[in-house]
Amino acid sequence: MRPLLLPALPRLWRDATTLQLGADPDRAVVLTAVDAGVASFLTSLDGRRTLPDVVAAPPAGLARTTAEALITALIARGAVVDADALTPRVEPDADAALPPLPPALASALLTHGAHAVDRMAARRRAHVLVRCRGRVGPVVAALLAAGGVGRVVVSGTGVATPDDVTVGGLGPDDIGRPYVLAAIDAARRASPAVDTRPGGGPPDFVVLAAGPLPPPGDQVRWTSAGVPHLPVLLRDGVAIVGPLVVPGRTACLTCVDQHRRDRDPAWPVLAAQLATDRRPEPAEAIVVSTAAALAAAEVTGYLEGAVTSAVGVSLEVGPPGVPLRHRSWTPHPRCDCLHSADAATPDGFAESARQ
Numbered sequence: 001m002r003p004l005l006l007p008a009l010p011r012l013w014r015d016a017t018t019l020q021l022g023a024d025p026d027r028a029v030v031l032t033a034v035d036a037g038v039a040s041f042l043t044s045l046d047g048r049r050t051l052p053d054v055v056a057a058p059p060a061g062l063a064r065t066t067a068e069a070l071i072t073a074l075i076a077r078g079a080v081v082d083a084d085a086l087t088p089r090v091e092p093d094a095d096a097a098l099p100p101l102p103p104a105l106a107s108a109l110l111t112h113g114a115h116a117v118d119r120m121a122a123r124r125r126a127h128v129l130v131r132c133r134g135r136v137g138p139v140v141a142a143l144l145a146a147g148g149v150g151r152v153v154v155s156g157t158g159v160a161t162p163d164d165v166t167v168g169g170l171g172p173d174d175i176g177r178p179y180v181l182a183a184i185d186a187a188r189r190a191s192p193a194v195d196t197r198p199g200g201g202p203p204d205f206v207v208l209a210a211g212p213l214p215p216p217g218d219q220v221r222w223t224s225a226g227v228p229h230l231p232v233l234l235r236d237g238v239a240i241v242g243p244l245v246v247p248g249r250t251a252c253l254t255c256v257d258q259h260r261r262d263r264d265p266a267w268p269v270l271a272a273q274l275a276t277d278r279r280p281e282p283a284e285a286i287v288v289s290t291a292a293a294l295a296a297a298e299v300t301g302y303l304e305g306a307v308t309s310a311v312g313v314s315l316e317v318g319p320p321g322v323p324l325r326h327r328s329w330t331p332h333p334r335c336d337c338l339h340s341a342d343a344a345t346p347d348g349f350a351e352s353a354r355q
């Protein structure tokens, strides 16, 4: 182990001898009686030396037992992690400074401590398919790529139009280009290392960024295939993120449809028209960006194994001044999705990538 005191953790002096590491009132670590020896010892925790080397030669005035107790406490509180476990790996070169940590990893370390390494690895291993139409899908793809998701495959059809342009997604220069190529470029701008090649087996997760409603086939396809999925819809000026569907465990999109049908018998007729409505999406850029960020956070959280906000819940993002709205969805008694989900590999994934 090469102990590293988290570089992004603020060092805040409460008084001349009391040092607070971190600003979060629940997670901050407060060290008392901090003298020059302790301060120097903390500075030495830069990820370049091994733990035995660090405690074997503490700064003058600091007892070895004190150094050992201090570093044990800091590791237990998540303020010190093993630099060898980080990506990119820190080479044991005493003359080299620690390279800057990627923002996603630095942030995850502050929240999850040593567990951040496993969570980021889960992102890198993941394959997410973003089925795009309009503005929001390319932004989701870009945010997933920026967050370290290893493989982000984008699907879409047609040619990019001015209605597809938004902050962080397709740009003005993309107008007239094949939509899917422009969306792939948005992801690559966010992270040149991201793998955007289609095919290669089923995705671990699917984002349905599909305009006002997901295509009817997608409502059952991914549930039947056992692939978790998340709709990100734009209609009536509002973005609807969710529910995140975990096939066999939570309400599916057919359940949502059935609940709406209970409240409005004409819903299937209306839904069929909505699904083919090709008018420009009405939501403003702030709503699009907020929805895309929420969706990307839900996906990455799910991939890391976290319990996320949109499992069984849709989050509705309205224009500025309209509070975020949560709507819970329960499995519908007329839907058998909790019994029919099949984790078997579905057919046609390679073909789906550019549809």
Ligand SMILES: [Zn+2]
Pocket: 251, 252, 253, 254, 255, 256, 331, 332, 335, 336, 337, 338
């Ligand atoms: Zn269902």
